[in-house]
Amino acid sequence: MKLGVLVSDYRNMEDTLLRLTADTLGIILVSNGVYHAKVKENGKTSPVLEKSPHLYALLEDIQTRGLENEIDGRVKSITYNDLVDLIFGEYEKVIWI
Amino acid sequence: MKLGVLVSDYRNMEDTLLRLTADTLGIILVSNGVYHAKVKENGKTSPVLEKSPHLYALLEDIQTRGLENEIDGRVKSITYNDLVDLIFGEYEKVIWI
Amino acid sequence: MAKLTIGVFSSLVGSLSLDFAVKLADAAVKKGHSVDFWVSGNATMLSKKEQRAFKDYSALQKTLQELMKTGNFQATACEACAEARGYHKEDTMEGFQRHSMDWYLASGFSADRVLHIGGD
Amino acid sequence: MAKLTIGVFSSLVGSLSLDFAVKLADAAVKKGHSVDFWVSGNATMLSKKEQRAFKDYSALQKTLQELMKTGNFQATACEACAEARGYHKEDTMEGFQRHSMDWYLASGFSADRVLHIGGD
Amino acid sequence: MAIKKIAFIVKSLPYKTEASRLALTHAIASQTVEIYLEDGDNVEPVLAFIGDGVLNCLKDQKAMNAYGVTSLEQHLKNSLLLDLKVLICKEDIGKFSLSEDSLIMDAEDIGGETKANIVPFSEIMKEMESANHLMFF
Amino acid sequence: MAIKKIAFIVKSLPYKTEASRLALTHAIASQTVEIYLEDGDNVEPVLAFIGDGVLNCLKDQKAMNAYGVTSLEQHLKNSLLLDLKVLICKEDIGKFSLSEDSLIMDAEDIGGETKANIVPFSEIMKEMESANHLMFF
Numbered sequence: 001m002k003l004g005v006l007v008s009d010y011r012n013m014e015d016t017l018l019r020l021t022a023d024t025l026g027i028i029l030v031s032n033g034v035y036h037a038k039v040k041e042n043g044k045t046s047p048v049l050e051k052s053p054h055l056y057a058l059l060e061d062i063q064t065r066g067l068e069n070e071i072d073g074r075v076k077s078i079t080y081n082d083l084v085d086l087i088f089g090e091y092e093k094v095i096w097i
Numbered sequence: 098m099k100l101g102v103l104v105s106d107y108r109n110m111e112d113t114l115l116r117l118t119a120d121t122l123g124i125i126l127v128s129n130g131v132y133h134a135k136v137k138e139n140g141k142t143s144p145v146l147e148k149s150p151h152l153y154a155l156l157e158d159i160q161t162r163g164l165e166n167e168i169d170g171r172v173k174s175i176t177y178n179d180l181v182d183l184i185f186g187e188y189e190k191v192i193w194i
Numbered sequence: 195m196a197k198l199t200i201g202v203f204s205s206l207v208g209s210l211s212l213d214f215a216v217k218l219a220d221a222a223v224k225k226g227h228s229v230d231f232w233v234s235g236n237a238t239m240l241s242k243k244e245q246r247a248f249k250d251y252s253a254l255q256k257t258l259q260e261l262m263k264t265g266n267f268q269a270t271a272c273e274a275c276a277e278a279r280g281y282h283k284e285d286t287m288e289g290f291q292r293h294s295m296d297w298y299l300a301s302g303f304s305a306d307r308v309l310h311i312g313g314d
Numbered sequence: 315m316a317k318l319t320i321g322v323f324s325s326l327v328g329s330l331s332l333d334f335a336v337k338l339a340d341a342a343v344k345k346g347h348s349v350d351f352w353v354s355g356n357a358t359m360l361s362k363k364e365q366r367a368f369k370d371y372s373a374l375q376k377t378l379q380e381l382m383k384t385g386n387f388q389a390t391a392c393e394a395c396a397e398a399r400g401y402h403k404e405d406t407m408e409g410f411q412r413h414s415m416d417w418y419l420a421s422g423f424s425a426d427r428v429l430h431i432g433g434d
Numbered sequence: 435m436a437i438k439k440i441a442f443i444v445k446s447l448p449y450k451t452e453a454s455r456l457a458l459t460h461a462i463a464s465q466t467v468e469i470y471l472e473d474g475d476n477v478e479p480v481l482a483f484i485g486d487g488v489l490n491c492l493k494d495q496k497a498m499n500a501y502g503v504t505s506l507e508q509h510l511k512n513s514l515l516l517d518l519k520v521l522i523c524k525e526d527i528g529k530f531s532l533s534e535d536s537l538i539m540d541a542e543d544i545g546g547e548t549k550a551n552i553v554p555f556s557e558i559m560k561e562m563e564s565a566n567h568l569m570f571f
Numbered sequence: 572m573a574i575k576k577i578a579f580i581v582k583s584l585p586y587k588t589e590a591s592r593l594a595l596t597h598a599i600a601s602q603t604v605e606i607y608l609e610d611g612d613n614v615e616p617v618l619a620f621i622g623d624g625v626l627n628c629l630k631d632q633k634a635m636n637a638y639g640v641t642s643l644e645q646h647l648k649n650s651l652l653l654d655l656k657v658l659i660c661k662e663d664i665g666k667f668s669l670s671e672d673s674l675i676m677d678a679e680d681i682g683g684e685t686k687a688n689i690v691p692f693s694e695i696m697k698e699m700e701s702a703n704h705l706m707f708f
Contacts, residue, residue, distance in 0.1 A: 001563045006429070008331070010584060010623065011109055015485025015526070016445055016570065021559055031331060032587045035626065040668045060337075060637035064330070064586060066629035066644065069673075080341035087427050088316050088347070095568045096431045097445075098700045103309070105211070107447060107486065112622025112663070113582055113707065118696055128211060129450045132489065137531045157217075157500035161210070161449060163492035163507065166536075177221040184307050185196050185227070192705045193311045194582075201706070203593055208355055208398075208452035213501050235328055235593050236356060242400035249504045250455060251398040278328075278371040280362035285405070295600035299614045300607030302704050303575045310706035312583075312590055321569070323456055328589035333638050355456050369641045370592060415463035419477045420470030422567050423438045430569035432446075432453055 002026075004091030007033035013048055016097045026091055028083065029057035029075065037075040038067045049074060058083065099123075101188030104130035110145055113194045123188055125180065126154035126172065134172040135164045146171060155180065195226040199305035201298055202237040203312045212240060213252045215311055220257060223266050230301040234272040238279060241271035243287040255287060262289040270297055315346040319425035321418055322357040323432045332360060333372045335431055340377060343386050350421040354392035358399060361391035363407040375407060382409040390417055435474030440464075441565035442479055443558070444487035448506045449497070454490045457481070457571035458509035465516055480565065481513060482521040482558045487571075488530065491522055491537045491550070507538055510550075514541035520550040521558055572611030577601070578702035579616055580695070581624035585643045586634070591627045594618070594708035595646035602653055617702065618650060619658040619695045624708075625667065628659055628674045628687070647687075648678035657687040658695055 003022035007013070008031040017027070027048060029037055036046040037057045049055060055075045062068055062077060071077065078086070087094050100119035104110070105128040114124070124145060126134055133143040134154045146152060152172045159165055159174060168174065175183070184191050202215045219229040233240050240254070247253035261267035270291040271281075286292060302308045322335045339349040353360050360374070367373035381387040390411040391401075406412060422428045442461045446453040461479040468476055483491055495505035513520060522537065540549045562568055579598045583590040598616040605613055620628055632642035650657060659674065677686045699705055 003562075003568075008431075009587065019484075019555060022563075030334060032584045035584070039626070042666055043668060058334075061330075061334075063633040064637045064642070065626070066632040066673075068631065068633075080337050081345070083338060084318075084342045084345055084347070087318065087342075087429070091427075093562075093565075093568050094427055094429050095570050096429060097570050100699075100705075105311075106450065116621075116692060119700075127214060129447045132447070136489070139529055140531060155214075158210075158214075160496040161500045161505070162489070163495040163536075165494065165496075177217050178225070180218060181198075181222045181225050181227070184198065184222075184309070188307075190699075190702075190705050191307055191309050192707050193309060194707050203590065203708075208395075208455075210449045210501060210503075213503075234597070235589050236359070239356070239359070239399055244402065245400040246397040248394060248398050250394075250452075250459065252501060252503055274368060274370075275328075277366040278368050279359055280365040280405075282364065285400075294603070295597045296602075296604040296607065298597060299577065299601055299604045299616075302577055303604070303608060303612065303614055305704070308577075308704040308706070310704075312593075312706065312708045323453065323571075328592075330586045330638060330640075333640075354460070355452050370589075370596065372638060372640055414466070415460045416465075416467040416470065418460060419440065419464055419467045419479075422440055423467070423471060423475065423477055425567070428440075428567040428569070430567075430571075432456075432569065432571045 002090065002092045004028060004086060004094040006030050006094060006096040007036065007048060008096055009033055010035045017048060018051060024054065025052045026054040026056065026086065027052050028086065030061055034058065034061045034065060034067060037071045045072060056086065099187065099189045101125060101183060101191040103127050103191060103193040104133065104145060105193055106130055107132045114145060115148060121151065122149045123151040123153065123183065124149050125183065127158055131155065131158045131162060131164060134168045142169060153183065196306040197228045197304060198222050199230040199232065199301045199308045201232040201234065201308065201310045203235045208251060211311055212254065216254050216257055219267060220261060223261055223264055228266040230305065231267065231269040232298040232301065234275050234295065238271045238276040238281060241276060241286050241290040242281055243285060259289060316426040317348045317424060318342050319350040319352065319421045319428045321352040321354065321428065321430045323355045328371060331431055332374065336374050336377055339387060340381060343381055343384055348386040350425065351387065351389040352418040352421065354395050358391045358396040358401060361396060361406050361410040362401055363405060379409060437476050437478050439478045439480065439565040440567045440569065441562050442481050443568065443570045444481065444483045444490060445485045446571055447486050448490045453571045454487065454506055455509065458506065458513060461518060462513055462516060480519045480561050482561060484523040484555065484558060485526055488522055488526045493536055493538050510538050511541035511544055511546065514548045514550060515544055515546035517548045521561065522550055522552050523558060524552050524554045527552060574613050574615050576615045576617065576702040577704045577706065578699050579618045580705065580707045581618065581620045581627060582622045583708055584623050585627045590708045591624065591643055592646065595643065595650060598655060599650055599653060617656045617698050619698060621660040621692065621695060622663055625659055625663045630673055630675050644675055647675050648681055648683065651678035651685045651687060652681055652683035654685045658698065659687055659689050660695060661689050661691045664689060
């Protein structure tokens with residue numbers, strides 16, 4: 001299964017995202033999920049970034065929250081246009097959590 | 098300060114409830130906060146129950162969620178009528194978190 | 195007797211926080227207290243007239259209107275929050291007032307207790 | 315081209331999830347895809363006509379109506395969810411359909427992708 | 435002629451928001467979806483409760499008495515009565531120390547024959563793999 | 572003649588819900604509350620950001636460009652311009668490894684003179700003690 005996960009929040013990923021398994025798992029940070037790409041809590045980067053090598057974050061949501069500097073280097077910024085292509089082109093199913 | 102805290106949720110109490118200090122701190126479990134009075138996670142009762150000796154839970158909310166059995170013995174069930182008296186009689190300020 | 199101001203903010207309809215706030219107000223008024231009831235943000239949904247009663251939703255219009263009749267309960271919706279959602283004066287439940295946000299603070303000024311129900 | 319069904323559920327107005335869903339639909343339609351847009355629960359707020367534009371809220375009625383004109387976008391509100399909130403047929407934004415919940419599942423049947431935006 | 439499978443994954447607590455309620459009502463709406471589809475086409479729902487969502491499955495929910503609203507228990511029983519597949523995550527039941535006795539496992543009292551199933555998360559993951567679309571509530 | 576102090580405690584992340592936005596707009600509404608009160612009476616707001624709420628205070632929020640809505644940054648600057656007391660929790664700034672440089676600490680660019688204060692949680696607790704009413708957003 002090629003699964004694209006739109007992560008829209010910063011808390012409580014243990015019961016959902018962190019348990020999911022897929023042949024290809026893409027993580028697309030949107031809404032308050034984009035904090036995972038920047039915020040270090042007690043010096044540690046978010047465990048969400050360790051879950052997959054396929055990491056994206058929505059540029060508009062990064063900019064809205066004042067996070068443009070110091071986004072983790074593993075995370076690729078994408079536009080809404082890119083997101084449409086990811087949804088149809090790279091993943092068979094998409095979820096929003 | 099005599100502070101009454103209406104705890105309305107089950108998650109993310111670390112930044113709020115668990116840091117509060119008051120001469121008298123009352124914890125009133127309402128809405129999904131009533132799960133603190135029953136659910137053991139990994140065998141442990143909720144840390145919320147350790148925060149204060151003044152523990153209450155709203156009967157209607159317990160009943161709604163099927164939690165009437167096995168409520169922790171430290172927690173006193175109260176009605177809406179009791180809650181009005183607690184708010185005016187026992188606490189100087191009340192918050193909902 | 196005392197005065198309680200209840201402010202309810204986020205998404206009410208479909209949430210039992212709505213019922214909580216109204217039941218608490220009802221219990222307080224029945225004990226002789228007065229209650230100011232402020233709805234802001236998505237909670238302004240409560241002020242929409244002609245909500246239809248379904249078993250999956252609480253139907254609170256009747257309780258609210260009985261509370262209003264006591265003279266010890268006033269309900270006010272945030273005017274800007276309501277307009278932003280397309281609730282105009284003519285969409286508003288009878289007896290529900292509309293004011294700007296300072297009304298809530300003024301109500302708090304004279305209240306013995308304020309219970310602010312925030313959340314998502 | 316492909317079909318995307320977007321379902322949006324909880325409290326939309328006042329939340330940028332609303333803008334997300336509409337912007338995504340807009341980008342998909344501009345790329346030649348078709349989009350079905352379902353609002354249920356508190357998200358039925360989006361279907362209320364005459365929402366007033368404030369700088370503190372997204373004003374999306376215009377974008378929605380332009381999307382509807384393309385013929386590749388249809389927006390539907392859950393009828394029971396809307397009625398429970400006091401949104402009747404005459405309260406509904408022009409071009410917004412109302413159906414029962416099975417419409418969303420039927421839309422999913424023929425969709426290449428479904429993005430279900432739940433949450434609080 | 436095709437059957438499309440939709441997995442409804444419930445991860446939210448009940449009542450405070452209507453997320454889990456909408457999951458059940460939408461899943462049940464699959465019963466009438468045929469009216470929109472060609473002959474032989476249909477949608478097959480699967481309901482799975484994970485994480486905090488398993489607490490939707492506790493017995494004896496008295497929401498109608500206390501608040502005058504249909505309980506999640508009633509919706510879950512209706513789902514079983516209509517023979518929907520219902521899965522409850524075994525690991526989460528364990529995490530919350532819930533016994534099977536405390537859970538809504540059947541709808542016998544209203545004439546239902548289908549039972550809920552307590553299964554490991556890996557089984558739920560397999561359902562997600564075989565589903566055409568996934569909806570997390 | 573009396574002054575009642577109301578503490579607005581912001582613990583929520585911005586934008587996904589409007590909780591923090593409503594905190595700031597209601598706190599700012601204290602500027603016009605006098606019209607409802609007797610001469611000399613007034614309401615004094617204090618704004619405090621704790622927990623995840625401190626992330627409302629990050630600079631360079633481009634919400635107007637990206638979504639056409641007023642940013643929390645703009646509201647926070649307006650609060651400072653109106654001389655509202657603004658406190659940001661020191662421990663939470665530390666927990667998130669945020670520098671003071673990255674935070675909205677003043678509204679000089681719009682002519683404001685009041686500055687935000689980074690203070691230990693114990694100071695915020697003292698504000699709560701001296702307030703007449705508390706509102707958590």
